[in-house]
Amino acid sequence: MESMGDAMRVMLRKIEDWRTKTPSTTQQAAQTFGCVKCKDTGTINTFRWVEDEDYTYKGQPVKHQVAHVENCSCHFEKQLEKYNAAAGFSDKEREHTFKNAVIDDENRPNFEIAVDFIKAIDKHQQWGTWLYIYGDSVRAQNLADKTGKEISAYGTGKTYLMQCIANALTNRKLPAIYVNEEKLFGDIKSTYNRDSDESEQDVLRRYYTIPILLIDDLFSTQYTEWAEGKLFSILDARVNDKKITIITSNYATGRIEKRLPVNGGKIASRIMGQAQLVEMIGTDRRRTIQRMRKDETA
Numbered sequence: 001m002e003s004m005g006d007a008m009r010v011m012l013r014k015i016e017d018w019r020t021k022t023p024s025t026t027q028q029a030a031q032t033f034g035c036v037k038c039k040d041t042g043t044i045n046t047f048r049w050v051e052d053e054d055y056t057y058k059g060q061p062v063k064h065q066v067a068h069v070e071n072c073s074c075h076f077e078k079q080l081e082k083y084n085a086a087a088g089f090s091d092k093e094r095e096h097t098f099k100n101a102v103i104d105d106e107n108r109p110n111f112e113i114a115v116d117f118i119k120a121i122d123k124h125q126q127w128g129t130w131l132y133i134y135g136d137s138v139r140a141q142n143l144a145d146k147t148g149k150e151i152s153a154y155g156t157g158k159t160y161l162m163q164c165i166a167n168a169l170t171n172r173k174l175p176a177i178y179v180n181e182e183k184l185f186g187d188i189k190s191t192y193n194r195d196s197d198e199s200e201q202d203v204l205r206r207y208y209t210i211p212i213l214l215i216d217d218l219f220s221t222q223y224t225e226w227a228e229g230k231l232f233s234i235l236d237a238r239v240n241d242k243k244i245t246i247i248t249s250n251y252a253t254g255r256i257e258k259r260l261p262v263n264g265g266k267i268a269s270r271i272m273g274q275a276q277l278v279e280m281i282g283t284d285r286r287r288t289i290q291r292m293r294k295d296e297t298a
């Protein structure tokens with residue numbers, strides 16, 4: 001059992017931290033603003049004179065002022081500093097771009113969808129469009145049996161395509177978070193540690209509200225009821241708030257329910273309602289490259 005003394009010491013340390021970090025009023029007054037446009041509030045209030053049906057006098061519209069709040073440009077710069085989709089990428093992954101990609105007849109339609117998505121990103125931000133990039137081994141096997149061709153759900157470039165999208169977002173200075181499930185659930189769990197600076201709500205809010213969330217290899221971890229619940233709450237909030245979500249996965253929407261017995265059906269229906277589906281099955285590029293290397297050395 002924790003002793004009372006321990007809890008007290010932690011609390012005293014927190015109070016001391018808070019006291020030393022909070023500037024006195026004279027310090028505050030002397031401080032200059034990082035952004036003079038918004039005085040570091042992140043928003044700008046403007047008033048416009050308008051004439052409309054809201055105010056009329058003897059049937060005639062009367063001019064009146066309307067307040068308009070918009071985000072300051074520094075708000076987006078600060079967000080991008082914190083939320084850069086390519087931040088965790090290796091040098092090699094940063095080179096995964098639409099320009100560098102090797103395009104062939106098989107992957108061309110998928111790249112076209114992604115490039116068009118980025119071109120129309122402003123509209124998609126308004127609509128909250130999702131992209132669901134998937135390759136399902138059951139569907140690949142069925143198609144292979146039918147056609148007699150080698151068709152794979154793996155090594156088809158799903159992650160590569162999503163990294164191209166992430167790099168394009170960073171290039172356009174659009175705030176986004178790129179995660180896999182391990183990172184996503186790890187972020188939430190780390191708040192259960194009593195020394196955590198953030199609460200679970202802080203972390204969830206970040207995943208609810210980030211303008212663009214990219215999740216690589218969804219439905220790949222061992223799911224507990226807890227994880228299913230958290231995942232559903234994030235995806236559901238993002239549908240309701242119209243936030244772009246881009247997902248790669250090895251599950252066709254029809255098979256998600258089997259994978260996640262508690263919330264799979266609801267999650268699949270959110271994806272089907274909101275996402276443009278991008279199916280990537282076909283040649284296993286990783287295997288092809290290996291084979292080519294073998295041929296070269298033979």
Ligand SMILES: [Zn+2]
Binds near residue numbers: 037038039042072073
């Ligand atoms: Zn500003």
